[in-house]
Amino acid sequence: MCFLSKCYLYFPERFYIYSVNIHFLYLRFFMRMSKLVGRRIKEDPRDAQIISHKFIIRGGYARPVSTGIYSLLPLGKNIAKKIEDIIREEMNAIDGQEVLMPVVLPRELWEESGRYESVGGELLRFKDRNGKDMLLGMTHEEAVCHLIRTEINSYKQLPVMVYQIQTKYRDEARPRAGLIRVREFTMKDAYSFHESQECLEKYYEKAHQSYENIFRRLGMNNVVSIKSDSGMMGGAVSHEFMAISEAGEDTIFMSPCGKYKANREVATAAWKFFSEPSKELEKVYTPDKTTIEEVAAFLGVKPEHTGKAVFYVDNNENLIFVMIRGDFEVNETKLRNYLKTPQLNFANDEQIRKAGSVPGYASPVGLGKNKIRIVVDKSVAESSNLVAGANEEHYHFKNFNLSRDLPGAEIIEIATVRAGDPCPITGAPLEEKRGIEIGNIFQLGTKYSEKMNCNYLDNNGKSKPIIMGCYGIGVGRNLASVIEQSHDEYGPIWPMSIAPYHVHICALNIKEENVKSVSEKLYADMKAAGIEVLYDDRGEKAGFMFNDADLIGVPLRVIISPKTLETNSVEFSTRGNKDKQIISLASIIETIEGRIKDELEKYK
RNA sequence: CGGGAUGUAGCGCAGCCUGGUUAGCGCGUUUGACUGGGGGUCAAAAGGUCGAGAGUUCGAAUCUCUCCAUCCCGACCA
Incomplete structure (x- = not known):
């Protein structure tokens, strides 16, 4: 038995040899129930919707203090510590070195990276007593660049990885679901530094493997890694690790064999569209029929035979006309990435009218392409004889055909995948699942190091920005996710590795x-x-x-x-x-x- | 930020519409007795600025206004 075995500590400078039971070297938990802080509660808390939230409160693992802010009781803290220790072991195994950076950071650091401006309200900003602008760290790219740029100067010191297990604060607009979406939380965040993209990619693979080890060791039995949209983190390649669970906030599409898996934000499918010889464009009377359902029912066609118009406004007040087949929804992440705009909102009726269109009866036909940007999904481009708006109250067109009626339109793929759509690899119907994002890894590149002068001298004595990767895991979210995946009607069933x-x-x-x-x-x-x-x-x-x-x-x-x-x-x-x-x-x-x-x- | 709901004992709730002694119930807590293998029984007890403030009224948990907090849906989300 490992904790009974003897181990010998050798102090050469004093020539002392100690013999101790190894368990003295590790903190071990024990307690009598009569003294355990944290009571069990018989009834479900009123505001809990998901299993892990209910059991975390009922079992006495944690208590809410404010919206999205929790205290951990001994049971919860024991588990958190074991989760953290498993993470530490795996991080150390890939040559990680633990550090600790501050929660409170000065504004200047975030101005260097540009994120003081670009990040919205979830970055909590405040002033100290001298009126100096400060913020609570929600992630530590800036802080770690500050640290590394003074400690690492030479290619000889690379590659290197540092990590910390630290409190993060994000002023979430809507915390929810117990420990799954909170404002204050503990996160392991790791940052790796490399000379070359190849080196980063090699390390990234190791980190990926390390993450798989971690989630397996935490007792998570259903975690998938999927390629994800990098969002405002930037960088070329990133993966999200998703704990499959009904309580998840993200939607994932997977082929039954597992060959294809993607977040709904980026998922695609091998759609097949029907095309037939074009018929004559025909204007039809559709009184008060403004939605796809109404128009389709009125004309006796399926939504697949209609084209839907959606208007967006970007952050510069530019109006964008998007056309997609009536049975699809626009995927705003895809559209945003294509338009290279950080923000998109639905246009209001007034903005639509101003552009010369008619809400409910909007059509690309007759809309000047120079007046408004028109983006068309493949579903419309590759279909024929669709019903579309006529840009006139109470009228639609039948037999709209893109190549004839709107030649030269921008055609891209911006449709949201639906359950049952064909897998892009195998063609099998895609399954829709919910997932909790319990970890993520990014190939950052030089996005931060360039702006923050985080440089090194290469073997020719030339200064270059360090190539970075970053790797995050939320501790509390993992605790909750284990409950979601391992419980019965009476409570959690903890894996031995993290049991309190x-x-x-x-x-x-x-x-x-x-x-x-x-x-x-x-x-x-x-x-x-x-x-x-x-x-x-x-x-x-x-x-x-x-x-x-x-x-x-x-x-x-x-x-x-x-x-x-x-x-x-x-x-x-x-x-x-x-x-x-x-x-x-x-x-x-x-x-x-x-x-x-x-x-x-x-x-x- | 938009829509909806809720704030009454540690927890879960009733009472409010139709204002009127001392604000109730269940669970939990304390004391005692019985009991002893899946939240047991009996008896007694402690525990409340009824979210806050202002107003109407002889009188407000109850009606009006303002604010605050929390939750749900949406927007947002390194």
Whole structure:
């Protein structure tokens, strides 16, 4: 057993040799329930919608302090610490070095990168007592560039990776879902520095593997890595790690075989559109029919045979006319990326009229291309004889054909994928899933290092910006995601690797002297053996204790009662499994050590 | 930022429409007794600026106004 084995510490300068049980080197958790801070609650909190939120509150893992701001109680903190330690091990294994950067940062640093201006209200800005502008760090690219540019000067020092496990603050517009979307949270953020793109890419692969290790070791059984939109982080390549769960905020499309998987923001499909010989353009009367559904029903066609007009305004007040087949929705992320604009909003009726169009009956036909930018989705370009607006109240056109009626239009793919659309690789119907983003990795390149003078001298003595990658994991979000993926109706079922304790002792009828003395001794012996043990010494009714134990979700359970003591034994069971074994008192510690070892082995 | 809802004991809620002694209920908490293998029973007790402020009224948890907070949907989201 690892924590019983001896280890020798050697201090050469003094020639002292110590022999200690290895468990003295690691913090181990143990507690008696009568003293455990954090109560269990029988009823679901009113505002909780998802399982993890309910169990986190009901089990006494965390308490809300303000919107999206939580205190962790001992149970939650124990788990968080184990999650952090697993992350540390994996980061150290890919040559990471732990550092700690400040939560509070000065404005100047963020002005260097340009993000003081470009990031919106989620960056919390404030003044210190001298009136100096400060902010709360929501991510640490600026801080790490500040650190590295003074410490790293030479190619000989590269590559290098530093990481921290630190509080982040993002002034989210709408925190929700318990620990999944919060304002203040703990995050591991790592930053790697390289001479070349090749070196970054090689390291990026290692980080990807490291992340897969981490999520497996946390006991997450359904995590996928998908290529993602880099958003305002910039950079060429990025991946999101998604814990598949109904509670997730992101929508993912996957082919059944798993060959293709993508966030809805960037997902595409091998759509096939129908085309037939063009018919004559024909104006038809469609009184008060302004939506696709109404027009299609009125004319007796399917939405697939219509074209939909959507107007957007970018941040410079430019109007953009988008046309897409009636049964599709515009994917704004794709459109934004294509237009290279940071912001898009729906245009209002007044703006649409000003451009010479008619809301509800808008059409690209007759709209001057010089007056307004017209972008057309492939679904319209490759279909024929569609119903489209006529730019006139109560009228639509039948048999709109893009190549004939609007030649030279900008044609791109901006449709949102739908469940069942054909996979772009295999052609199989795509499945739609929800996911919680529990980690992400980015190839940043020189986006920050260039602006922030984070340079090194190459082997020719030339100064160059360092090529960077960054890698994040949210600790609390992972805790919640494990609950989402591992629970039953009574509470979480913690994997041994991150369980708040390894064993839960339930003493039944503790008023009986025999039960009390044996339980106390077992608790003491387990502590001495380095087993992480939670001991329910409260003398509650059996059912009450078991329900609490289920909410705490400790993997192994030992029950001591007058009945079991008649045969000098205890009952032993596993969380999530009603089967119980009778084990003699003499061998219970050995049995448990074996089980803990076997379980921990699965998460190595 | 837009739409909707809610604030009453530690937690979950009733009371408000139709103003009127001392503001209730369940869970939890404390004390005692019984009980003892899936949230047990009985008895007693503690616990409230009814979100805040202003107003109407002889009288406001209840009606009016303002503000604050929280939650849901949307917008937003390195």
